[in-house]
Amino acid sequence: MSISPAELEVILLSLKVALWCVGISLLPALLMAWLLARKEFYGKTALNVLVHLPIVLPPVVVGYFLLVLLGNRGPVGGWLLEHFGISLIFNWKGVVVATAVMAFPFITRAIRQAIEAVDQNLEIAALTLGRSPFMVFLTITLPLILPGILAGMTLGFARALGEFGATITFVANIPGETQTLPLAIYSLLQTPNAETAVWRLVIISVVLAFAAIALSEWLTRRSVHRLGGNL
Amino acid sequence: MADIRLKKSLGRFHLSAEFNTAAGLTALFGPSGAGKTLLAKMLAGLITPDEGHIEIAGRTLFSSAKNINVPVHKRHIGFVFQEHRLFPHFTVRGNLTYGSGRRAGKAAPASFEKVVDILGLNALLNRKPASLSGGERQRVAIGRALLSNPKILIMDEPLSSLDDARKAEILPLIEDLKSEFNLTTLYISHSIEEITRLADSLLLLDKGEMKAVGPVGDILSRLDLIPYAGGYDAGTLIEARVTAYDPGHHMLILETESGGKLYITGSAKEIGTTVRLRIRARDIALAKTEPKSLSILNRFKGRLVDHCSGAEGMEELLLDVGFPLTARITRKSFEEMKLKKDSPVWALVKAVTISRS
Numbered sequence: 350m351s352i353s354p355a356e357l358e359v360i361l362l363s364l365k366v367a368l369w370c371v372g373i374s375l376l377p378a379l380l381m382a383w384l385l386a387r388k389e390f391y392g393k394t395a396l397n398v399l400v401h402l403p404i405v406l407p408p409v410v411v412g413y414f415l416l417v418l419l420g421n422r423g424p425v426g427g428w429l430l431e432h433f434g435i436s437l438i439f440n441w442k443g444v445v446v447a448t449a450v451m452a453f454p455f456i457t458r459a460i461r462q463a464i465e466a467v468d469q470n471l472e473i474a475a476l477t478l479g480r481s482p483f484m485v486f487l488t489i490t491l492p493l494i495l496p497g498i499l500a501g502m503t504l505g506f507a508r509a510l511g512e513f514g515a516t517i518t519f520v521a522n523i524p525g526e527t528q529t530l531p532l533a534i535y536s537l538l539q540t541p542n543a544e545t546a547v548w549r550l551v552i553i554s555v556v557l558a559f560a561a562i563a564l565s566e567w568l569t570r571r572s573v574h575r576l577g578g579n580l
Numbered sequence: 581m582a583d584i585r586l587k588k589s590l591g592r593f594h595l596s597a598e599f600n601t602a603a604g605l606t607a608l609f610g611p612s613g614a615g616k617t618l619l620a621k622m623l624a625g626l627i628t629p630d631e632g633h634i635e636i637a638g639r640t641l642f643s644s645a646k647n648i649n650v651p652v653h654k655r656h657i658g659f660v661f662q663e664h665r666l667f668p669h670f671t672v673r674g675n676l677t678y679g680s681g682r683r684a685g686k687a688a689p690a691s692f693e694k695v696v697d698i699l700g701l702n703a704l705l706n707r708k709p710a711s712l713s714g715g716e717r718q719r720v721a722i723g724r725a726l727l728s729n730p731k732i733l734i735m736d737e738p739l740s741s742l743d744d745a746r747k748a749e750i751l752p753l754i755e756d757l758k759s760e761f762n763l764t765t766l767y768i769s770h771s772i773e774e775i776t777r778l779a780d781s782l783l784l785l786d787k788g789e790m791k792a793v794g795p796v797g798d799i800l801s802r803l804d805l806i807p808y809a810g811g812y813d814a815g816t817l818i819e820a821r822v823t824a825y826d827p828g829h830h831m832l833i834l835e836t837e838s839g840g841k842l843y844i845t846g847s848a849k850e851i852g853t854t855v856r857l858r859i860r861a862r863d864i865a866l867a868k869t870e871p872k873s874l875s876i877l878n879r880f881k882g883r884l885v886d887h888c889s890g891a892e893g894m895e896e897l898l899l900d901v902g903f904p905l906t907a908r909i910t911r912k913s914f915e916e917m918k919l920k921k922d923s924p925v926w927a928l929v930k931a932v933t934i935s936r937s
Contacts, residue, residue, distance in 0.1 A: 474665040476652040477624055478679025478728040485653075488678075492669045 352553075355524075360553060363529040366441060367509035370448040371502050374456050378501065381453075382460035403515075404454050412518025415447055419519070443520035444527050448509035455508050456501040463497020464490070495572045503565035507558060530554050581764045582732060586622055586632035595619060595788040605758055605765045607779035607796065609772075610808065615788040616768045617662075620734050623766070624659050625652040637731040637764075658730030660738045664717035666709035672720050673705040679728025690761050695723045698756050715746035719753065726757065732764040739774065747774075754778060773935075776800070776817045776858050784808050801904040804888070806861075806896050814896075815860035816905050818842070822850045831877075831931075840902035843877040843931050855936060861896065863933035864907035867926040868917055878929040880905070883922055887914070901927050 352360070384390075385397055403411050419426040419437050429435045437443035467490055475485040513531040520527040522536060534550045537543040585598045595615040608616050621627040623634060625641065628649060634642040636657070641650045658679075666675050676692065696702055699719045709717055718738060725733060735754075739747045755778060758765065769775055775782065775796065782799045784791040786808050792799050797817045799805055806814045820834035825848040832846035834855065844857065870879065882901030890896040895914040897907040905927055919925065 468665075470661070470663070470665050471667060473626060473652070474659070474661060475667070475678065477626075477655075477657065477659040478724065479653050479656070479681070480679065481653055489667060 356549065356553070358525055359528060359530055359533045359550070360557075362441060362444075362525070363510055363557075366444045366448055366529055367506045369445040370452055370509035371456070371505045373445065374449045374453050374505055375498075375502065378453060378456040378505075379460055379498070381457045382464055385457070386461045386464040400457055401454050403451050408451060408512070408514025409518050411450060412447060412515035415443075415450065415515065415519040419443075419446065437520070439520055439523055440526055444516050444529060447515040447519045448512045451512050451515050452505035452508040455504040459501030459504055460494060460497050463494035463500075466497075467493050492572075496569045499565055499568050499572065503561055506561050510554070510557060510561075530557075581637060582623075582766075583633070583635040584623070586619065586629045586634065588618065588622060588627070588629045590618070593788055597785070597790050599783055599790065599793045601764065601766065601783075602781065603762065603764050604780035605767055605778050606781045606783055607775040608766055608768045608783050608785060609770065609775050609779075610785035610791075611770055613787070614770075614785040616770075616785055617736055619785070620659075620736050620766065620768055624657045624734060625650060625655050639731075656729070656731040658725035658728050658733040660718075660722050660725045660733070660735040662737045662740050664709070664714075664721040664741075666712075666717055666720055666724075668709055671706050671708055672701060672712070675709065675720055675724050676701070676705075676727055678724060690726050690729070690763075692727060694760065695726050695757075698760060699723045699753055713746075714742055715749055718742060718746075718750060722750075722754070722757070726761065726763070730763070732766065734766045734768070736768045737770070739769075739771075751777060772813055772815075773858075776815075777856065801898065801906055806890065806906070813860060814906065814908075815858050815863075816903075818857045818859065818903060819854055820857060821854050822846070822852060825851055836903045838902045840880065842934070844934050844936070845931060858935050859905065859929055860933065860935075861906040861908040863929060864905070864909075865928040866897075866907060866909055866913070866917065866919075867928060868924070870926055871928065874928070875930070876928045877931045878934075880927045880929075881924070882927060883924050884919055886921065887919070899925060899927055 381400060385393070385400070417423055419429070421427060421430050421436055421438055426437060429437070435442070437446055471493075472485050472489055475489050476482065480488065510529070511531055512529070513535070516527065516529065517532055517535075522528055522532045528536065530550060530553065534547055534554070537547045537550065581603050582601045584600070586595070588595045593615070595618055597619055608619065610616055618627065622629045629642060629644070631644040632642065633645070634640070640646070640648050641655050642648060667678065670678065676696070680692070696705070699722060701719060701723060704712065704716060704720070709720070712720065718741070722735070722738060739750060742750065751774065758778065767775070767778055779796045781794060782796040783793045784799065784805060791808050792802070792805055797819070800815065800817050818836060820836045820842055822832050823835045824833040825831070825846070826833065827848065830845050830847065832844050832850060834842040834844065836842065842857070865876070870881070880901035882899050882905070884897060885900050885904070886898040888896050889911065890908060893911050894908055895911045897909065899905045899907055907927060
């Protein structure tokens with residue numbers, strides 16, 4: 350089967366959004382995972398709940414919160430528009446924000462579990478060998494949690510590809526701007542006699558998901574092998 | 581070399597220690613729960629003392645009065661842990677060189693080749709820790725700490741996770757490292773065997789309290805310290821020079837510094853060397869007159885210097901037989917022999933019970 354220009358537009362937008370989503374979430378998720386795994390501080394439970402909220406809330410509700418906060422007249426959105434000229438409404442940047450908020454808890458969770466699995470005695474040993482805490486993080490902790498980071502990125506990527514509720518509520522369903530794969534499928538379902546088109550997009554979704562998982566498995570196996578194959 | 585004064589309370593456990601160590605190997609000895617590891621961790625900066633002062637190689641690492649607390653990675657203290665703690669994602673070579681960027685100050689750093697050679701790691705350099713045996717891992721861990729150019733080395737029961745065969749394989753290597761690099765070392769152990777073999781001086785710790793500190797031979801021959809220094813296995817540490825060999829019987833004749841003569845089994849190639857011997861107090865028999873026609877070769881004439889009652893009907897004795905010697909006999913024998921201070925006695929030691937350190 351050959352892919353039509355309209356389908357290609359949907360696929361490329363979806364991939365672009367998913368990659369940006371993982372890209373902007375990764376560092377904050379790593380930091381958040383570190384805080385939750387290693388630090389004790391006042392309000393930690395509340396922060397933990399806040400991070401996990403997008404998993405338990407209906408996505409539509411998350412989308413609505415984003416609309417209220419980040420809309421052009423919202424407290425944060427208005428400020429962004431006024432000072433930086435950035436508008437998130439009805440464009441692909443808004444999709445990235447919506448998917449990032451939805452994917453963030455999954456990425457954070459995967460990395461946090463990896464950090465918690467690291468034997469802190471190794472880091473202590475590295476400190477006694479004279480390396481600074483930052484170097485110890487770079488040379489010991491980071492390589493050891495790499496499989497967890499890869500798992501988190503895969504989960505985040507898949508979450509971004511599949512996100513529907515928050516996206517359609519926050520930035521609507523505009524072909525070429527905000528219409529990712531699930532939104533395109535949804536639109537076609539509303540159209541009479543479009544069953545073939547629906548099936549084509551469904552198959553593309555499945556293929557993309559499989560490819561993402563296969564790539565992540567391959568990367569994980571490579572990094573575990575580098576860790577001595579004993580994890 | 582190190583000047584240490586520390587206090588720390590953890591719940592109902594109180595540790596209080598005050599000592600100076602000279603160069604050489606100082607053993608920190610005591611039963612489990614004595615606070616040995618806690619003390620070592622405070623020296624390395626892994627646990628903060630409640631109050632006190634740590635000065636190592638002229639540098640103050642901790643002082644509650646001056647509000648100084650140097651972080652772990654700037655203390656220049658090498659640490660060999662009970663478990664190997666090797667980095668799983670590095671090869672043996674990567675582990676060994678991980679800390680070698682640290683500068684040693686004026687002292688020449690231990691050379692990679694020499695450490696690898698002594699510890700027998702040449703064939704393992706490109707392997708990952710996961711594929712090593714327990715003994716090999718601990719050897720790498722020791723090498724890694726040495727190669728980080730520490731001012732002092734702390735070894736926290738480095739052999740406790742290994743079986744007896746592996747221990748026997750690594751102990752001589754530690755001896756070799758000691759004579760090769762002469763690094764000030766604090767060696768933590770609850771094994772009297774390891775300590776009599778390695779230590780120059782001894783620091784006795786029990787229930788968080790320092791019981792004694794001093795040269796290892798002096799402390800092991802103190803009667804009042806027997807409950808702490810070995811208990812059932814307590815004994816005397818003797819250094820003696822091999823002066824002659826009897827080829828017909830595979831016997832060595834040894835002379836102590838004070839002129840006492842000892843017989844043990846051995847081989848000719850040891851002539852001229854100094855050996856460390858341990859005579860356990862419970863392996864000694866006493867007689868009031870010189871015994872004749874007896875299988876026991878080592879018969880020392882001397883006198884009873886001091887005695888005290890030990891556990892369960894035992895009497896602990898300190899003899900002077902040209903060198904100090906601790907002995908343990910039953911109180912029944914002690915009373916029947918009518919021994920008292922300054923009584924002349926013969927101490928009898930079967931050559932086969934003398935263990936070489």
